[in-house]
Each structure stands twice: as structure tokens, then as C-alpha cells.
Amino acid sequence: MSNMFDLLVAGLATGAIYALVAVGFTLLWQTSQTINFAQGEFVMLPAFLMLAAMHVGAPFWLAIILGILLSMILLGLAFKLLLVDPMMRHGVLPLAIATMALAIGIKEAVKQFFSAEASPFPSIVPTGDISILGHAVSLQSIGVLVVAILAVVGLTTLLNRTSLGHQMQAAAQNPTVARIIGVPVERMILLTFLINAFLVALASLLITPIYLAKFSSGEVLGQAAFIAAIVGGFNQVRGAIAGGLLIGVLDNLAASYVSTQYRAAVPLIFLIVVILFRPQGLLGRAEERTV
Amino acid sequence: MKSTLLAGAVLAFATATSAHAQAIKLADVAELSGGGATVGTNWKNGIDLAIEEINAKGGVLGRKLEVTHADSQSNPGVARAQVQKALDAEPYVLLGPGYSGSVKVTAPLAAEAGITQIMGGEAAELTQAGNKFLFRTSFGQQSSMPKVAKYIHDDMKAKSVAVVWVNNDFGRGGRDVVVKELDRLGSKVVADLSTEAGQADFAADVGKIKAANPDAVFVYLNEEESARILKELKRQGVAAPLMGETTLIGQKVIELAGDAANGARGHVGLTTDAPVDLVKGFRERFSKKYNYVPDHNGLKGYLAVYMVKATTEKMGKVDSKAFADALHGLTIKAADEPGILMDVTFDQNGDIDRQSFLVEVVEGKQVVKQVLPKVK
Known part of the structure; x- marks a missing residue:
């Protein structure tokens, strides 16, 4: 039973990170119909930007700020202006393929400029345990959960409680009408790209101390977040959050109770079941779209 | 004047070829790029250091050692092609690769050519296939x-x-x-x-x-x-x-x-932190030459070359075909050949017996806690 509790906590911590990445996924889809297959690499890159900043002498806190800012410029602004905007007019599919190419490009560039070997990455949360209901729970797991929850709460507050958030939702739901009533749709779309870049940089900061900084570490994350987004509902932020947590827990339980070899298959099987019986995702709403 | 020039050129050519024929040629195929780059680079540097030392002291039986390095890209397929190419040049002994998978696919080529292969792989099965030309530089599992x-x-x-x-x-x-x-x-x-x-x-x-x-x-x-x-x-x-x-x-x-x-x-099996004076000396010379502390793969490459030296001197001749037979069952003592660093014995399978170490990580440093003696 104690094992079960540990697995749940570890699963929730990993799941919270998946959720951050999945939320970004759904945001991009809602506002610009971008399916970003480079999302995993987007999580891998900020850690290397932070490492680079530390390498030239910046203290860790400054490296975090620089890393997040650089990520927002590269993975938010430049990604939208240089890749999404020119490809978008050719449709969803060419853009999706272009993001796959981008994923390969980012991976190879990191391998080229840093190394193919893994690098250590400092943790923002100190190591150690605290006791919860008689179980020792690591501060790192709790730290990851807390930061991820804060980010998600902040995002939902922004989306639901502020005028800016309402404009973003309007731009996502019906850009034509939004434009008519004076919402700066283009700026709102750019904002979602910046938010996505911020979320992946945050995820990078949280996951890299555990997974190590390595050029290939985005592959697993990207896939998990993609599955989480579909399972939860591709068009709902809360769906992506639920999907992320669910996949994190499911992955850990599968590794423990099924087998390490088949752990990667279990979320995929779950995905198929969801698609068969609830194609809009657990919390998603059915939508019809003419593409 | 023309004839003097010509004679000079002929003489120069003859000297060059005779010097070339004098040298003992070794071929190294290692993981110089790809995932095993750390392994292969350490191995290569160890080889180069040993050759430099041996040549500075007059070589082996009065002949200099020469080595060519080829990159397997940490890929067994590339390793096989590179080993074939190296064997075509008829080296005295083949060195490497370091990855067990690459050794597995290249060992039959060397055995077929009758060339001894001294390698860095540690998988148990490598020396259990009855290959009479394959030798380890470190413990198998x-x-x-x-x-x-x-x-x-x-x-x-x-x-x-x-x-x-x-x-x-x-x-x-x-x-x-x-x-x-x-x-x-x-x-x-x-x-x-x-x-x-x-x-x-x-x-x-x-x-x-x-x-x-x-x-x-x-x-x-x-x-x-x-x-x-x-x-x-x-x-x-x-x-x-x-x-x-x-x-x-x-x-x-x-x-x-x-x-x-x-x-x-x-x-x-091998560590540059070993409490052995000869190993400490190696570590110092290596660090001085390459500006970093080698790992055990650096030691393996270094030892491979000294295995060639000790075996050849034991035979008293440079004989590629007789080399493997001479190394089977051979014990090389560090007192006789300091380059071998620690006493070592090779058995009939090419496996080695040597003292080894029990290491503990203390405050981020490897500390040798115990020396485990040779089995026999």
C-alpha cells in the first residue's frame, strides 16, 4: 500500500509536468490550429539555454530568467513568425510536418553545439523528505507539483478572469467575430505562443534535474504530452491538465504492475480506448470544423 | 648534376621505404565519434601515449611502432567495414574496438585473417566463442x-x-x-x-x-x-x-x-585512482599530455600497446602469425615490463586475471577501499 502511495505521488509529479506541456499543446491548437510535434524538443531546449547561460558565468537564478526569456523569443516569437505564419496558409498538415522537421533540427543542433552525452542540471527544489500521512514524500516531487499547479491556476485565472483572457478565448473560438468586435486577434495568437514557450521552459526547469539534460529527452515528453492532450480533450485546457495527470499516474502504475518493457504501450492503449469510445477526449467538447 | 639529383632522390626514397619497413604497424579501430566517443577517445589517447613512450626508448626489438586510427562511429556496421580495411593493410596486431557489439561483429574478420585482436569489450560471450585471436584488456563479466x-x-x-x-x-x-x-x-x-x-x-x-x-x-x-x-x-x-x-x-x-x-x-577492474605507483605515474603522464584525467578506457588502450611490446619481446621476433599463441597463457609482470602497470595473466580464451579494486564514492570522489587480489 505504501508502494501505491509513492507511485501515486511520483506519478502526479511527472503528470503535472506532462500537463504543463499538454496545456501548451492545446493552446496552440485552439488559437492557430498548430499541431506542434516539436513540443517535446521545446521542453528539452530551455534547459540547455539555461546551462549555456550558467556556462558563461550567470548564477542559477539569472540563468533561469534568461533561459525563460530566450525560450519565449525563440520558441514563441521566432517559431510563430518564421515557421507557423509562412506554413499556415498551406494548411494544418504541412505545418504539422514542418514542426516534425523542426524537432529533428533542434535535436541535432543541441547535439552539435553541446554534446550527445547527458549533462547534470541543478534542481530548484532542495533534496529531502517531508512526512505526509506517515509517508515520506520527497520535497522534489512536492516542489514540482506546487510549481505546476501554480502555473496552471495562474493560466486559468488569466484565461477566465481577465479581459485579456476573454479576448484570447474569443480569438480562439471565433476569430472572425472577434475581429469585428475589435479584438486584436493576431496579437492574441502571438500571446498564446509566448505562453506556450513560458510553460515549456517551466516544464524544462522542473523535469531536467530528474531526466538530465540530453538532446533526446524531448522524445518521451512530447509523446506523453500529445497523448495527454488527446486523452483529456484537445480543445480544453482543463482537459489537458486532467490528461497529463492521468497519463503520469498511469505510466508509473504500468511500469510497476505491468512491466517496464510495456509501460510505454499502456498510455497508448488507453489513448485508443478513449478515441474509440469518447473521441472528443474525457473533458473535451465535440466540435465540427471545416478544414 | 642531373644524375646526382636522381641518385639523391633514389637514396632518399630507399631510406624512406626501409624506415617504413622497419616500423611495426598497428591498426586501431575505435569509437572516435557517436555515443561511445568518450570510450574511443580515451582508448586512442592511451595507445598514442604508449607508442610515444616506447618509441622514445628505442621501440620494440629496435623497431619503431606505428599506428593508424580509424573511427567506427560507435556503430558495429561501420566498425566491421573499418576493421576489414585495416586488415587489408596487414597490420601486426589489431587494436579495438571498445564496444562489445562492435567487437562481436569484427572478431571473426580478424580471426579469419589470422591477426591478433586486442580489444576493450567486456561482454562475457566475446571470449567464449572459441576465437583464438581475441584478447581482452580488462575483465569480462x-x-x-x-x-x-x-x-x-x-x-x-x-x-x-x-x-x-x-x-x-x-x-x-x-x-x-x-x-x-x-x-x-x-x-x-x-x-x-x-x-x-x-x-x-x-x-x-x-x-x-x-x-x-x-x-x-x-x-x-x-x-x-x-x-x-x-x-x-x-x-x-x-x-x-x-x-x-x-x-x-x-x-x-x-x-x-x-x-x-x-x-x-x-x-x-581498472581505475586511474588505483593505489599502485605505476598507475599513478601513468595518470600523471596522460593528464600532462592531454590535459584531462583519463578513465579506464585510457588505461585499456595504453595496456594494449604494452601487451604487444611484452609479447613480441618474449617471442624475440616480430611474427604476426605466432603472436596469439605466445600471448595465450602468458604472465607479464610489472617488475619486468613497467608499462603493463600490474601483473597480468592471459588464459587460453584471451581472458585476463589481474588484481582489481573495490571503490566507493565519498563526497563526489572515487576512493579505493579494498584491493581484491588476482584469482589465481
């Missing part, structure tokens, strides 16, 4: 794992052991030997966990170890995965002592795992 099991049983006094291994040739080979030996000694394997190469998340595996509550944990993974599981073991507060091999307590693992590596122990 069948030599190191019994020492590991004995230490877990005798010194750690563990009655129950969790075994975590990586599901590939390397991991499975080591796991099979260690589980058999632990069983023979009477230590019970209470958790037998296979993990995947490249696995990022070890929370569930460590959860299982915690649930099994063993007296000791044996970890047999590649370097990066070792670092990740060490961090997770610390994160989940597993207090049982950790035992492994070179891959658990290597410099790279310590760098990646940080604090979490402290207290981990490992059996190490």
Missing part, C-alpha cells in the same frame, strides 16, 4: 561478477538483494552471472528488475526496490541511467547500500548524479 557477488555476500553481509539491470546484451550478461553467483553463495534475490536502455523515469523501479526492502541493491545499468536511478533512489529515500560495477561509480555518473552518488560502491 565472468571474471568480475563472481567478485561482485562475493563482496555482496561476504562484506556487505546481504541476505537479500535487489538486482536492477538494463535489458541489453551487456546488462543481461552481467545479470545472469551475478544472480547465479548470489544464489550459489546463499544471498536471496528478492527483486529482479529489468529496465530499458535510455529510460528516463525510474520512480516505479525504485518503488519496487523499496517494497522489496533488500539488504543491498545491485545496479547494473549504463552510465546515464545509473545517474538517474541514483537520484531516484535518493529521492525515495532508499537506505540499502548500493553495489555496482564501473558503470555505477564512474566519473561521468558522479558528475551527473551529484550528491546522490555518494556511498555507492563498485567493483572496478
